[in-house]
Amino acid sequence: MTIAHAAIIGAGISGLTAALALARNGISSEIFEQAEALTEVGAGLQISPNASRCLAKVGVLARLEGQWREPKQVALASGLTLRELAHVPVGEARKRWGAPYGVLHRATLQSALRHAVAEEPLCTLHLGARIDKANQDNLAWQTAKQVDVIICADGVWSHSRRQIKGAPEAMFSGNLAWRFVLSSEDAPGFLKRDEVTAFMGPMAHLVAYPLRDVGGFNLVAIAAGASAGEAWHTEVDSSWKTALDRHFKGWVPELTRSFSAAKPTFWPLYEVGEGNWHNGRDTIAIGDAVHALMPFSAQGAAMAIEDGFELAAFLSSMPVPQAFDAFVAHRKPRLTALRKRTSFNKFAYHAAGPIRIGRDVVLKLRSADSLASELDWLYGYKAYGLDRI
Ligand SMILES: Cc1cc2nc3c(=O)[nH]c(=O)nc-3n(C[C@H](O)[C@H](O)[C@H](O)COP(=O)(O)OP(=O)(O)OC[C@H]3O[C@@H](n4cnc5c(N)ncnc54)[C@H](O)[C@@H]3O)c2cc1C
Numbered sequence: 001m002t003i004a005h006a007a008i009i010g011a012g013i014s015g016l017t018a019a020l021a022l023a024r025n026g027i028s029s030e031i032f033e034q035a036e037a038l039t040e041v042g043a044g045l046q047i048s049p050n051a052s053r054c055l056a057k058v059g060v061l062a063r064l065e066g067q068w069r070e071p072k073q074v075a076l077a078s079g080l081t082l083r084e085l086a087h088v089p090v091g092e093a094r095k096r097w098g099a100p101y102g103v104l105h106r107a108t109l110q111s112a113l114r115h116a117v118a119e120e121p122l123c124t125l126h127l128g129a130r131i132d133k134a135n136q137d138n139l140a141w142q143t144a145k146q147v148d149v150i151i152c153a154d155g156v157w158s159h160s161r162r163q164i165k166g167a168p169e170a171m172f173s174g175n176l177a178w179r180f181v182l183s184s185e186d187a188p189g190f191l192k193r194d195e196v197t198a199f200m201g202p203m204a205h206l207v208a209y210p211l212r213d214v215g216g217f218n219l220v221a222i223a224a225g226a227s228a229g230e231a232w233h234t235e236v237d238s239s240w241k242t243a244l245d246r247h248f249k250g251w252v253p254e255l256t257r258s259f260s261a262a263k264p265t266f267w268p269l270y271e272v273g274e275g276n277w278h279n280g281r282d283t284i285a286i287g288d289a290v291h292a293l294m295p296f297s298a299q300g301a302a303m304a305i306e307d308g309f310e311l312a313a314f315l316s317s318m319p320v321p322q323a324f325d326a327f328v329a330h331r332k333p334r335l336t337a338l339r340k341r342t343s344f345n346k347f348a349y350h351a352a353g354p355i356r357i358g359r360d361v362v363l364k365l366r367s368a369d370s371l372a373s374e375l376d377w378l379y380g381y382k383a384y385g386l387d388r389i
Contacts, residue, residue, distance in 0.1 A: 002316055002323075003027055003148035007139050009131045009160045011038060013106075013301045014287030015153030016113035017308030020058040023122035024389045025316035030143050031123065034130035034154075038110055043179035043265070044211055044218025045106050046074075046196060048090075049099035050381040051302035054309040056099065057389050063112040067213040068104035072194045076363060079199035079206060079251045082190060085363040088371045090196075096372060097379040103196060105181075108213040109301070134160035134283060149320055150283040151311065153304075156270050158289035167285060168275030173294050176225035178244060178264040183216040186261035188254040191217055199255065202352035204247045206255065207298075219258070222269070222295070223247035224350075269294055277331075278324040286311055291335045296345035299338055299378070306383050307331065313385020330384055338378070 006022055008015045011033035019029045047055070047068070055061040072091035077084045093101035117123045124144065131138065134150050152160035161167040191197065196209040204223035211218050221244060241259065248256045272292040278284035287304035310330065314323040351359045 005145045005147055006149045006151055007143055007147045008151045008153055009134050010154035011125055012155055014304035014308045016117055017305045018151055018153060018312055019117055019123045021309045021312030023120045024058055025312050027316060028122040031125045032129040032131045033127050036128040038114055044103060044209060045109060045301050046298040047102050048302050049093045049097035049101055049379045051305040053099040054305050054383050057386055060112050060116050067108050068102035069210055069212040070100050070102050071196050074196040077197055077199050079201035082252050085360055086366050086371060087368055089368045103209045105211055105214045132159040134163050152285035152289050153287050154289055156272060156288040156292040161285040161289050163283050164276050164279045164285060166276040168272045168290055170270040170272050173269045173271045174224055175222055175269045177267040177269055178221045179267060180219050180262040180264035181214060181216050182219055182258055182262050187217045188258055200349050201251055203350045205349040277328050280321055284324050293342050294346060297342045310384045313388055
């Protein structure tokens with residue numbers, strides 16, 4: 001017998017997608033979110049076709065298309081000279097991978113998911129509802145119906161995953177991100193409005209892309225550094241400028257000057273390693289709670305969306321313990337392949353010395369089509385359950 005009602009901890013990207021996908025499969029859910037309101041947490045996100053295909057199925061893509069931008073290409077360029085080295089033609093995503101590639105603010109995606117949830121009678125969202133011990137006893141008095149499964153979707157610092165014996169843990173990756181939105185007036189003229197540009201330099205890189213929904217450009221600077229504790233958007237003090245100047249020394253001054261034009265938020269980057277995703281009975285974790293990755297492939301939100309979508313499809317087609325096992329067996333190989341790709345990207349993006357020179361030569365020789373074909377497995381992916389809804 002399949003389930004009738006689920007409790008979801010966390011109304012982030014994975015939790016809201018899971019609620020909508022469950023509803024599309026006829027299953028009701030209650031979502032418990034610690035925040036009193038879903039405000040503008042985060043910065044820009046790139047949403048690749050593997051994820052936008054799922055968003056289309058749960059009825060959210062049309063809400064985004066009027067607000068996001070579909071870049072012509074993702075370009076790799078030198079942060080020391082601005083010279084383009086290679087590009088992936090993501091503007092052809094609809095044709096090549098069957099769904100669009102878009103860039104937007106995380107708040108726009110979360111708000112579109114939230115509105116779809118509000119319109120869906122099978123979904124109930126409880127705000128200001130922090131759940132730390134996600135077990136049946138703790139949830140029983142808070143839920144309207146008997147809960148068949150508990151889905152822990154509470155992000156990289158998940159507390160609820162502790163209910164799963166042998167669940168993975170978060171580890172500091174040794175890298176820091178500074179994320180900021182730069183107004184169009186403050187943005188250097190060479191930043192292109194129709195592309196995502198990853199500028200690379202020794203031990204650091206900077207990704208820039210336009211945000212149609214909030215105006216201006218999203219900038220993410222990533223470099224090695226010390227941990228700042230468990231927070232996603234720590235406000236930075238004046239020392240941020242000194243740290244950024246140190247990490248981006250030798251870069252084109254017009255790029256680094258733009259650091260002063262906006263106050264960034266500071267993100268220590270954590271990863272979540274191997275471990276159990278479920279307790280074999282009634283509780284499972286998804287999204288960053290079980291596989292947070294470094295953002296070198298820009299796939300964290302995409303994997304959160306795929307997880308929510310696919311878990312709902314498995315839960316609606318087989319009994320719970322079997323659905324949990326089938327979900328994990330289906331997801332883990334994809335996450336392992338993505339982890340490898342992300343480590344490779346980190347090595348390539350932050351290369352220094354002779355390796356950097358070799359990288360640049362190799363990239364200059366790569367055609368746009370050959371780079372795109374390397375991503376077919378990732379972007380062309382058809383999530384389990386797409387044909388069920
Ligand atoms: C610098 C950077 C750049 C990134 N760029 C990209 C990108 O371009 N593309 C991409 O796909 N991904 C990107 N990501 C990753 C992406 O943001 C995450 O992978 C994604 O948000 C994970 O979704 P989630 O639902 O698992 O967790 P979250 O979105 O973190 O949601 C967790 C939710 O749970 C709630 N919560 C936490 N604890 C509790 C509790 N005890 N009780 C109730 N609620 C709780 C939180 O308030 C939150 O709303 C980036 C990440 C970083 C750091």
